[in-house]
Amino acid sequence: MQATHPSSAPGGRPRLAATSRRLGERAIIGTLALAAGISVLVTVGIVIALLVPSIEFFAEISPAEFFGTATWAPLFEPPAFGVIPLIVGTLSTTLWACLICLPLGLGTAIYLSEYARPRVRQTVKPILEVLAGIPTVVLGYFALTVLTPTLRTLGWEVEIFNAFSAGVIIGVLLLPTVASLSEDAMTAVPRSLREGSFGLGANRFQVSTRVVVPAAISGIIASFVLAVSRAIGETTIVLLAAGQLARTSFWPGDSVMTMTAFIAGTGSGDVPTGSIEYKTIFAVGLTLFVITLILNIISIRLVRRFREVYE
Amino acid sequence: MDPTPSTAADSTAMESSRDRTPLGALGVAERTQADATPVEERDVVFDCQQVGVRYSGTRALRDVDLKIHSNAVTALIGPSGCGKSTFLRCLNRMNDLIPGAAVDGQIFYHGEELYQPQVDAIEVRKRIGMVFQKPNPFPKSIYDNIAFGPRVLGMKKDLDERIEQTLRRAALWDEVKDRLKEGALGLSGGQQQRLCIARALAVEPDVILMDEPCSALDPISTSAIEDLMLSLTNDYTVVIVTHNMQQAARVADMTAFFSVDQGETGTRCGVLIEVDRTERIFTNPAHERTEAYVTGRFG
Ligand SMILES: Nc1ncnc2c1ncn2[C@@H]1O[C@H](COP(=O)(O)OP(=O)(O)O)[C@@H](O)[C@H]1O
Ligand SMILES: [Mg+2]
Numbered sequence: 001m002q003a004t005h006p007s008s009a010p011g012g013r014p015r016l017a018a019t020s021r022r023l024g025e026r027a028i029i030g031t032l033a034l035a036a037g038i039s040v041l042v043t044v045g046i047v048i049a050l051l052v053p054s055i056e057f058f059a060e061i062s063p064a065e066f067f068g069t070a071t072w073a074p075l076f077e078p079p080a081f082g083v084i085p086l087i088v089g090t091l092s093t094t095l096w097a098c099l100i101c102l103p104l105g106l107g108t109a110i111y112l113s114e115y116a117r118p119r120v121r122q123t124v125k126p127i128l129e130v131l132a133g134i135p136t137v138v139l140g141y142f143a144l145t146v147l148t149p150t151l152r153t154l155g156w157e158v159e160i161f162n163a164f165s166a167g168v169i170i171g172v173l174l175l176p177t178v179a180s181l182s183e184d185a186m187t188a189v190p191r192s193l194r195e196g197s198f199g200l201g202a203n204r205f206q207v208s209t210r211v212v213v214p215a216a217i218s219g220i221i222a223s224f225v226l227a228v229s230r231a232i233g234e235t236t237i238v239l240l241a242a243g244q245l246a247r248t249s250f251w252p253g254d255s256v257m258t259m260t261a262f263i264a265g266t267g268s269g270d271v272p273t274g275s276i277e278y279k280t281i282f283a284v285g286l287t288l289f290v291i292t293l294i295l296n297i298i299s300i301r302l303v304r305r306f307r308e309v310y311e
Numbered sequence: 312m313d314p315t316p317s318t319a320a321d322s323t324a325m326e327s328s329r330d331r332t333p334l335g336a337l338g339v340a341e342r343t344q345a346d347a348t349p350v351e352e353r354d355v356v357f358d359c360q361q362v363g364v365r366y367s368g369t370r371a372l373r374d375v376d377l378k379i380h381s382n383a384v385t386a387l388i389g390p391s392g393c394g395k396s397t398f399l400r401c402l403n404r405m406n407d408l409i410p411g412a413a414v415d416g417q418i419f420y421h422g423e424e425l426y427q428p429q430v431d432a433i434e435v436r437k438r439i440g441m442v443f444q445k446p447n448p449f450p451k452s453i454y455d456n457i458a459f460g461p462r463v464l465g466m467k468k469d470l471d472e473r474i475e476q477t478l479r480r481a482a483l484w485d486e487v488k489d490r491l492k493e494g495a496l497g498l499s500g501g502q503q504q505r506l507c508i509a510r511a512l513a514v515e516p517d518v519i520l521m522d523e524p525c526s527a528l529d530p531i532s533t534s535a536i537e538d539l540m541l542s543l544t545n546d547y548t549v550v551i552v553t554h555n556m557q558q559a560a561r562v563a564d565m566t567a568f569f570s571v572d573q574g575e576t577g578t579r580c581g582v583l584i585e586v587d588r589t590e591r592i593f594t595n596p597a598h599e600r601t602e603a604y605v606t607g608r609f610g
Contacts, residue, residue, distance in 0.1 A: 118410065192447035196507070198408060200460035200514055201437030210463065215450055 050289060053282035060276060066283065072246035072257070074280045075266070081280065083287060085246040089163065089256030090288075093238050096167025096252060097174060097231040102224055104171075105178025106213075109220075112179070113186040114208040125180070132176035140240030143169040148241065151253075158253035161243025167252070169241065170234050174227040181226065185219020186212050218303040225299040229292050235260040259288045350564045350588065353380040354421075356518060356548045357402060362416035364397050364406060372397050372581040375416070377567055384540055384549045386563030386589065388556060389604070393569040394581025395552040396444075396522050402550065403439035403520055404432040437464060440511030442521040446503035448495035448510070453487050456495045456506055460514035473513060481509035482539055501532020508539060512547075519543060521551040525558065537562050556605060559589060566592040568601045 058066070061081045069082030108128070112121050143165040151158050151165065158164060189212050197211045213220065243255030244265055257265075263281050271277045355378050363373040372394035379385045379402075387395045397406070404425060406412040418425045425435060448456050457474045461467065474491070478484040483505045487498070495506055504524055511519055521540070525533040540562050543549055553559050559566050567586035571579050585598045596602045 190447070192443060192445060193449060195405065195408065195441075195443060196447040196449065196510075197459065197463075199403065199405065199436055199441035199443075200463065200510065201433055202460075202463040203433050206463045210459070211449055 047289075050282055050286045053279045054286040057276070057279035057283040060279070061283075070248045072262075074277055079276070083259075083284065085248045086257055086259045086262055086284060087287070087291075088248045088250060089238075089242070089246065090232055090258040090260070090291075092163040092250050092252070092256055093167040093170060093234075093242055093258055094228065094231040096164055097170035097234070098228060100168055100171025101174040101178050101227050101231070105175045105223070105227070106182055106220065108175070108179035109182035109186055110208050110213070113183045114204060114212060128176040128179055131172070132180075134173070136173065136234070136236040137240070139169050139173055140166075140237040143237060143241035156253065159243070159255045161241060161245070161255040162253050163242050163256045164252035166238045166240075166242035167231075170231050170237050173234070173237070174230055177230070178223045178227050181223035182216070182220045185216035185223070188219070189215045221299055221303050225296060228295060232288065232292055232295075233260060235264045239264055259284050263288075350380050350383045353382055355379070355419075356381045356421060357550075358419040358422075359401075360417045360419070362398065362401060362414065362418060364394070364401060365413045365415075366409070367411035370578070370580045375583045377583055377586055379548065379550060380565065381548045382544050382546075383564040384544055384551060384562050385565040385567065385586075386559035387550065387552045387567050387569060388554070388559050389569035389581075389584075390571060391554065392579070392581075393571045395569055397581065398569070398583075399520050399522055399550060399552050402518070403441055404435050405441060407432050437514060438516050439518040439520060440514065440516035442504070442507050442511055442519065442524050444523040445527050446500055446507050448498070448503050448506050450494070450496060452492045453495045453498070453506065454491040456510050457513045460510060464514055466514065477509045477513040480512055481505045482535065483509055499532070501528050501535060504528060504532065504536060505539065508536070512543075516547065518548045518550065521549065523552050523554060526554065533558070556593070560593055563589045565589060568592060568596070568598075568604060570600055570604070 066081050066083050068084075069080065070084040071080040071082045072085045073080040108124075112124060116124065144161070147165045147169060148158060148160060148162060193211050193215060194207055197207045202210070238258045239261045242258060242261065244257050244261060245255040246257040246262070247254065249256060263284055266277065267281050271281070357377070357379040359375055359377045359379075362375040362377075364371050375398060387399060389395055400406045401414050401418060402420075402425075406414055414426060420435070420439070423430070449459060451459070454474060457477055458470055461470060461473060466473070475484060475488075478487060483502060486502060487506075490497075495503065498506060504527075508519070508521075508524070525536055528536070537558065540549055540551065544564075551559075551562065565586060566589040568584045569581055570584050572582050573579055584600050585592070585596065587597065591597075592601060593605050596605065602608075
């Protein structure tokens with residue numbers, strides 16, 4: 001190290017070498033790098049913890065059976081390890097959740113950012129935040145004890161546990177997330193763009209849909225992706241309201257078992273470490289992880305492709 | 312429909328007879344002007360009577376009486392904060408978009424009061440276009456920027472042709488004709504501002520309002536836009552806010568000088584001091600405050 005004399009050299013001219021301020025900056029950069037490093041390490045650790053038992057699983061059960069057959073009965077005799085019913089169950093609840101939370105969330109965001117008066121916005125936003133804060137176990141019981149009986153009263157013969165009720169309530173859970181993140185993205189669109197389009201005789205709907213939403217699209221898609229990932233990963237609500245019956249059915253009134261419901265349901269039971277049942281949990285977990293990862297990669301591509309950068 | 316906008320070079324065609332549907336109840340007079348008609352004798356496009364604006368109850372502007380004539384450039388000058396932008400935004404009901412802004416007085420646009428209840432602000436803005444201080448192209452392609460207005464107004468016929476003519480009119484065609492599908496934000500500041508002017512022209516307005524359109528630009532771009540403004544008066548009425556007095560002197564037929572009145576309680580409120588032909592405002596103003604401002608003695 002050099003330059004203990006920060007301000008001037010013998011000649012009286014300022015020196016260009018690093019000063020103590022620069023050293024402080026380095027310490028900060030170091031801390032930040034450490035933080036980033038820890039999160040990378042944790043992620044790598046999780047992946048390894050998933051991978052090792054999964055590899056052992058696939059040594060016993062061929063991937064062809066796992067991904068290619070449609071009977072899921074790992075705890076029965078003889079066991080069957082076809083994961084398709086679980087994937088279908090997950091897709092089914094996720095589909096209903098998305099049909100609720102994506103359009104309603106975006107609609108809410110457009111309303112809040114482009115139409116609502118400040119007073120209305122200040123009332124609606126806290127209510128949404130309360131909705132986001134309801135414990136999922138409460139929502140799960142709500143789906144099971146209120147929504148499903150209501151559907152039956154209305155004359156729709158759904159099963160007691162069904163994909164539809166669980167999915168809808170997951171959608172309700174995620175609606176505030178989509179609304180809030182999309183609204184943030186839309187509020188960040190400069191006022192000048194709105195004025196420019198109003199100045200051309202556009203109406204509010206045209207300004208919202210043709211200028212503001214396109215300019216905010218990367219934030220909106222990010223909120224959608226987060227919602228889809230969380231719908232796929234949601235556990236408590238599906239465990240309580242969608243059931244534990246692994247079958248390949250997209251019919252909304254049917255009971256289904258999702259990947260998460262299997263993991264949570266089996267993991268909380270009496271499964272000996274190292275047994276094939278135990279490894280099954282990790283194999284399903286890895287599948288879930290890969291699906292979410294692919295989804296994220298696709299969406300990052302989408303965002304890059306459609307982004308309208310303002311400034 | 313409208314005659315096709317003439318190119319900048321072909322500026323002898325003075326008249327432009329427009330067949331416009333009325334905003335609400337009243338019809339809009341047809342415009343036929345001879346080049347020689349003195350500005351004050353041309354049709355009155357805006358007749359403003361006792362116009363004032365309050366923002367959330369605080370008065371920012373009061374008692375503006377001003378006539379704006381057709382096929383001329385009218386400049387609004389005055390110190391910063393005197394309500395020039397505020398006034399300009401009254402003319403196309405842009406202040407409607409600001410929560411808490413309230414306009415009083417009356418503005419007759421071709422004889423029709425702009426703030427009467429049955430007038431639709433969107434209809435107003437179709438006819439009275441606006442160009443802003445900072446260029447604000449949409450984050451879309453050059454083509455889509457110009458096409459935006461025609462598309463939202465349902466003027467979808469011959470869109471390509473309309474876009475070419477508009478860009479030629481704004482003296483931008485040669486610079487962008489090979490990159491119409493590229494992003495508008497890749498243009499220079501001056502090109503962006505001309506694009507914004509072209510965007511406003513694409514919907515065939517009657518009036519163009521410009522709020523300090525050159526304040527963010529270099530002298531060469533400024534000069535290009537000034538030339539453009541002058542050529543626009545063949546077909547349009549132009550109202551421009553500028554803090555640059557040389558610019559007003561160069562482009563404006565009429566100049567309105569605004570200033571700030573200090574109330575006894577320390578409240579500041581914008582007022583119109585006088586409006587006259589530009590050369591009189593700069594050489595022989597009627598009012599002392601104008602003289603002090605244009606000669607640079609403004610305190
Ligand atoms: N959106 C607004 N809300 C509240 N006050 C405003 C708003 N816009 C302008 N004003 C006030 O109105 C006065 C005139 O502003 P402005 O019209 O922008 O002046 P100029 O364009 O002449 O510089 C200023 O005192 C300004 O603070
Ligand atoms: Mg201003």
